Amino acid sequence: MKPFTYERAESPAAAAKAAALTKGARFIAGGTNLLDLMKLEIEQPTHLIDVGRLPMAAIAPTPEGGLTIGAAATNTAVAAHADVRARYPVLSQAILAGGSPQLRNKASVGGNLLQRTRCAYFYDASKPCNKRAPGSGCGALEGLNRNAAIFGASQACIATHTSDMAVALAALNARVETISPSGDTRSIPLTDLHRLPGDMPHVETVLVPGELITAVTLPPPPVGGQAYRKVRDRASYAGGLASVAVAGGDLALGMVALKPWRAAGAERALRAGASPAEAMAAELEGASPRGRNDFKIPLVARLATAAIHEANGRGA
């Protein structure tokens, strides 16, 4: 691990400002993703700004009838929160489908959104990876890419975003609140936070350097049922092969793209009266699998169909 300096920020604004002051500075919250990557020298920050203890862990109702969730709230706290469980069960289910209790106790909302891909070639510094070393190539492209994206991938990168929480937030039309080093704040639709890889897979979000996530805001819960389903190789403590979040008529897919994938095509078809299976078939027409991950097409179709029925109270 490379030597680095460390500071504990006094306020969100101070944290963002400090991040702009030192080249190579990074925020750290729970550290469950960043520290692993630092040990492998995949991340090499020169300076860490601890935002985990900032007063931005509150979960509170908004005047509009929604909920605001502080970026430093732990995954456990969000999943267990009474309002979340009662009004946004899909979010609670999604969080509980991720990692292990120990990880969720440390992991923060902000860190969860910005966790980096679990592509095996990204983690193995002896292999080419455009995300880790821009221009080096993509080891996964012709490699063992069973878990690769089927939507929005490029020749430069075929990895997926592996957050469960973000999939539920995408279906719930959440917004991400931020503060910049200049002190400006803005609110970004969650579905616009992450970028598709294009030819710059190392640029992962629309955030500017030093921009700090302060909260996630949920609109009032949608009308209709909610459900989260995740498919994984083992029963817990495993990244997904695919997931789906249903929130009323809105639908997001996980582990199929480098961002939580809002299934807009399926939503449109559903609104036009298509059956869930037909709607998913429409959505998946746009998918481009790579051989080893062909199975994700029928898997997502079947999983999402079952989840839509489940959310509508008709069981699997």
Add this chain to the structure above:
Amino acid sequence: MSSVADWEATPNPVKTNRAGLIGKPVDRYEGPLKVTGTAPYAYEVQPPSPPAYGVMIGAEIAVGRVTGADLAAARAAPGVLAVWTHENAPAQPPRGTKAHPRSSAGSRPALDGDRVTYWGQPVAFVVADTLENAVAAAHLVKLSYAPETPNVDFHGRLIDGVDPPGEKDVEVGDFEAGFKASPVQVDETWTTPIQNHCQMEPCASLAWWEGPDRCIAHTSVQMVKPAQHGLAETLGIDRDGVHLMTRYIGGGFGGKGQTYDDLTLAALAARELGRPVKVAFTRQQMMHGTIHRPATLQRVRLGAEKDGRLNAFSIMTWTHCHSDGAFTEHASNFARALYAAPNRLTGHRLVKLDLPHAGPMRAPGEASGTMSLEVAMDELAEKLGMDPVQLRIVNEPPVDPENGRPFSQRQLVRCLQEGAQLFGWDRRLPQPGQVRDGRWHVGLGMAAAIRGNFLLPAKCSFSVDAEGTITVRQGMTDIGTGTYTVLAQIAAETLGVPLGKVVVEIGDSELPPAPGSGGQFGAATAGSAALAAGVNLRRAVAELAVGDAGSPLHGGDPEAVTFQDGVIALENRSETLSDLIRRTRPEGLTVEGEIRPAQDAQRWSTQTYGAHFCEVGVDVVTGEVRVRRMLGVFAAGRILNAKTARSQLTGGMIWGVGAALTEGNAVDPRYGSLIAQDLAQYLVPAHADIGDLDAIMLDEVDDKANPMGIKGVGELGNSGASAAVANAIHNAVGVRVRDYPITPDKLLAALMARGL
């Protein structure tokens, strides 16, 4: 020389079990140390002076040469004490050198040449004052290579398979003719992937020197003597010059049956630097840098009569080993002892590849082989319209089908029948896909288990001191299995003292030698030597008492002396053990004992047996499988400790669940490297994967196995467990995936092919 007849005829304290300690579910001797984190594993032992930290660097090619190294930046980095490649590493004797002809292992040099023969082979080494500095400097080492095209495609190179060294196919009768003539046939091929041991504790070593001829080494290894001898040969010193210790071991599973470059490099660097040096593998390095269970392809053919009796069977296994290796995953062998048939053909083909070293892993052979044969038996039962339990019973042989020897004990049928009853096997519907529980399709499956039983030569010493404390000393290891605990039980039972009055010292090359832990021979071998030493100490104490004028037992018959609750007695005359020793031998009394295989042991076939029953749920929407219930019933001789034995058996079963559903590592043919390099990618079962799982041990005593009548359990639970899972999946949904592990993607494809 002892004989089986002697063992059977001679009573001993373990058989008599007067205090009832044998078999009792006694808590682990070292449990409190482990759960409080105070058991010093090799890397945590406190050396006499502050240690330096070594970090190994693995090759980033699978085959070729190291052509250059830019070490300047690493050398200049803070705290760096040494940076080595093959160009400047200390000279060591060529690999395999045995300067002492009776060494149990040859030299294991590290960084001994520019040749790279597998991805991740240690090719450079950095030592620094702190671990952080060593890791940071290691990242600054720049190596250049002349890579060659790796030959790593196992399935593409099956054609290169040859007989393993010194082996030939074993044919009985005429297999081809018998198979052709059989009215009911199964002919299918199974594949199993590379598996990694994934011990909790990675391989790690700490070494320092006491003068030029004496190296103190702590490491994590299953067998003490070969580790000591191999290190002495590598260092070019006398074998007694190495004092090797391995007191606590965080899992071995066969992967620590040998030492690795961590030990060699720690000892070499400690000598060069004149201070203690620690070296550990990282989790990532463990995958390539230590051995793995190789992949297999197994073709199984079964030919049966309509009544289910096997007329012909064959299991042919293709597997792979390192280009310089010869290790063979003997997946076909166990079948020779399990089922009889007049026509049989079994054998192996070995393909040499530029992959890391293949080697033994828990139940080598049986674990992989039952994944094909025990599923083929299920397929045969299906074709016959016969219950799979009944099919096994119909094929139960009267004598060992391989060599015609009588069985010392074979309670396979009882395991099958009791297991079937306890599990509720009669609720299984033979027609697959009949049972639903919400979104889950539920199915039941079973499989038989078999694993050989072994006894090796071993020694042990027992001491008694003036406090009446018994100390057991043995160059044995406890790899998490419970060795400490069962040795303490044997000692307490033999000398009639409470467990709290027993001290166990193992894992040390200066103690009486024992072969260590492996092949599930540990408890039988080490325990039998301990029993012998205990009996010798009993006799010595009895003679001391009757020969001592000051003892109330004076003049009595030493054979009649009893030992109980720390008191030795002859009818109504008694004194405490500590009084006797304090008076007659205040410095204490030490005796040795040993065990050797009986000269006539080969007259019997001695194996351990079991039966697995499993209930799975399959989500047909996603292809996910969850084990809901699993029961194993085992017959493995007398059980020394019901708790540690059960843990071994359930642990083995859980390994089987992992092998069936999640475990496997794949080779990227472009690099010759393994894809899964940490425990987030190599998936062993998590708690949520294991439902209601239990192991039951039948009452059994196998007096032909050893003087205690015990057998091994460490590997038995693994044998057959995966097949029970696979068979339950078939019963749930009516499809078979013969390419392990049975992951959702593969099962989904099979389900869709069946229109589900």
